[in-house]
Amino acid sequence: MVVVVFEDDFSERPTATSSMAPAPPPSSMSTTTSRRHRDLKTLFNGNEVAGFLFQFPTPGTDMSSRTSTTTHAFDLADVPFIIGNVKDEGVLFALDSFNNITTDDDFVSYISQRSFPGASPADLQKLLQLYPAAPAAGSPFGTGSAYAYTPQYKRINALQGDWFFVAPRRLLLERISSTHTAYDFLSARVNVPTLGYPHAHDLLLAFAPDDMTDYFIRFVNTLDPNADTGVQWPRYDTTARATLKFGDGDVPLSIIVDDERLAGMRELSALSLRFPA
Numbered sequence: 489m490v491v492v493v494f495e496d497d498f499s500e501r502p503t504a505t506s507s508m509a510p511a512p513p514p515s516s517m518s519t520t521t522s523r524r525h526r527d528l529k530t531l532f533n534g535n536e537v538a539g540f541l542f543q544f545p546t547p548g549t550d551m552s553s554r555t556s557t558t559t560h561a562f563d564l565a566d567v568p569f570i571i572g573n574v575k576d577e578g579v580l581f582a583l584d585s586f587n588n589i590t591t592d593d594d595f596v597s598y599i600s601q602r603s604f605p606g607a608s609p610a611d612l613q614k615l616l617q618l619y620p621a622a623p624a625a626g627s628p629f630g631t632g633s634a635y636a637y638t639p640q641y642k643r644i645n646a647l648q649g650d651w652f653f654v655a656p657r658r659l660l661l662e663r664i665s666s667t668h669t670a671y672d673f674l675s676a677r678v679n680v681p682t683l684g685y686p687h688a689h690d691l692l693l694a695f696a697p698d699d700m701t702d703y704f705i706r707f708v709n710t711l712d713p714n715a716d717t718g719v720q721w722p723r724y725d726t727t728a729r730a731t732l733k734f735g736d737g738d739v740p741l742s743i744i745v746d747d748e749r750l751a752g753m754r755e756l757s758a759l760s761l762r763f764p765a
Contacts, residue, residue: 564664568711570704571657572673572731576627576684578649582641589640592616598644603651604763615759618752619647628684635682646749647756653687655753658746665724671713672724672731672746675700679736693734699741700734719743 589598593609596616600607619625623633626642627649636642661670675690693700703721707713713721719741722730729746 564668566668568669568671568707570671570673570707570713571660572675572690573654573657574685574687574689575629575674575676576645576649577653577687578627578645578647579683579686581648581652581687582644585641585644586638589644590638591640592621595621595640595643598640599647603765604759605765607759607763611759611763615647615752615755618749618755619643628682631684647752649687650749650753651756654749655756658750658753659757661724661746662726665726669711670724671707671721672729673700673721674731674733674744674746677734677736677740690734698734703732 585598589595596609596612599615600612604612621640621643623636623642624631625646626636627645628635628642629646657672661672664670675693676685677693678685678689680686680689690700694704695701702715703713706715719732721732722728722743724730724746731744731746733742733744734740735742
């Protein structure tokens with residue numbers, strides 16, 4: 489999920505509580521740039537990156553160039569943004585693996601065909617070590633040996649969630665958090681039996697009466713998600729990697745370090761450059 493504010497008109501935005509009046513933007517954002525006043529159609533047709541942050545291809549574009557090879561070409565709107573993932577991004581995308589992906593060789597063939605065309609088993613050996621077949625290492629994360637419906641199912645969940653969702657978010661933050669104000673979150677609240685916290689599950693929190701809703705509304709009003717009290721959501725940087733976790737249990741809000749499976753995602757990025765899909 490990505491939350492971006494496009495315009496400078498702060499006069500008609502909703503408030504998280506009746507006592508919180510819309511505030512003007514910070515002084516650093518007071519100068520309006522022409523890009524921030526373009527409508528979405530202009531932004532998209534111009535092949536610029538704004539609300540969705542990744543580059544839209546123009547007709548005839550060679551799609552062999554993936555996100556990891558195009559991030560240097562970003563033309564990013566000069567506004568703060570919120571970005572985040574759910575804990576188990578990949579669990580809804582491995583259902584086609586139930587019938588025929590049961591061994592390490594099957595797994596190598598599966599990811600080579602889907603993600604790294606031309607990669608040999610030797611090329612993928614390090615990735616296999618970083619994403620082991622042990623169910624306790626797979627997704628839904630933190631569930632031990634439960635939900636291991638096939639020998640490779642939780643492994644595929646983990647890898648595909650990182651490859652398609654978590655690694656691109658991290659790559660984006662690593663490239664631009666030094667020049668843009670970014671707030672990162674992890675959603676791990678309201679567990680779904682057998683699925684954990686699946687892709688798009690955070691929308692249930694964002695549009696419900698929830699503390700995530702309050703953070704987002706404050707951000708839309710002021711370009712800062714924080715209130716005077718409560719858990720303060722820090723800006724993301726590549727040193728601290730501070731991330732706001734929306735969780736279950738006695739500690740519903742906490743600041744964590746965004747370093748889960750960091751080595752695995754770096755290997756995914758390296759492979760994507762060698763074997764672009």
